[in-house]
């Protein structure tokens with residue numbers, strides 16, 4: 001195996017238990033995007049065993065995969081654009097988000113076809129200006145109480161919960177409560193109110209309500225290293241480590257141009273290692289010098305541009321690393337997920353979710 005992802009399911013269980021200790025709410029484990037790259041089914045099973053009682057995904061096909069794996073926990077799919085097979089969703093007891101009157105109509109029609117009452121979660125836009133009901137709200141209030149759906153939940157999403165103390169968080173909370181009252185005033189009483197993502201779960205207990213929707217924290221990562229601190233600061237254990245086999249090691253003289261575009265040259269006589277992963281595996285391309293691998297007991301930084309299937313690291317002249325050795329590429333003893341994110345000018349979410357499916361996952 002030229003490269004692989006080690007997923008520490010015990011770390012995921014530990015993180016769930018840790019989060020559970022800080023809330024009275026039920027935990028909805030967010031397992032969209034192949035469980036943030038960690039593997040949908042193993043992670044979903046682990047999360048439920050560790051105390052999560054709900055699962056959440058973005059797409060209907062992700063929800064259907066969970067049902068196919070005989071996972072019976074309550075499950076929400078919150079991103080179902082027109083054209084999705086809502087009949088299949090309802091028949092498989094997948095709960096759906098309602099972000100508009102049009103979506104409500106489509107869900108009702110599908111319920112009629114499926115001969116079952118659809119279970120829905122009303123999604124309101126409280127300031128993120130992405131999903132959820134906004135200007136249509138008054139019109140929605142007129143139709144919801146007469147509609148043929150079972151309103152299980154009422155929810156919204158924070159735009160800046162990862163910046164504790166941000167005034168927009170309180171503004172969102174206020175509007176959320178107002179919308180909820182308006183809904184109850186037309187006689188619709190949802191059983192489950194949910195608002196908190198990982199950041200709000202960790203920092204705003206007042207918005208935990210009945211369910212918290214936990215994604216990134218379950219994978220042991222900080223929602224925002226700048227405003228909230230590292231995984232360690234938050235008591236979380238990262239679950240993903242990416243490793244690769246060293247493909248080739250060679251001695252190179254000072255001044256050798258490395259890689260496409262010859263963007264870098266060796267600064268002295270040195271040994272280089274070619275690592276068998278590239279940007280098609282999810283190794284971010286713009287990381288030259290700023291990230292690298294851990295091999296032979298030390299760090300070796302990337303030199304030159306990352307290619308599609310390989311990149312080059314500088315081992316130093318006296319390295320004893322040889323072809324076939326295993327390099328830790330991301331996480332573990334290597335450059336952390338957060339270091340890779342910073343090197344690539346992105347966030348840890350993007351690093352883990354973009355590790356390609358061609359890199360096998362190994363579970364422990």
Ligand SMILES: *Cc1c(COP(=O)(O)O)cnc(C)c1O
Pocket residue numbers: 030032078157196197198199213214215216217223
């Ligand atoms: C992705 C997502 C979450 C989880 O967010 P984290 O920051 O990873 O905790 C929660 N709710 C919704 C609607 C999401 O799309």
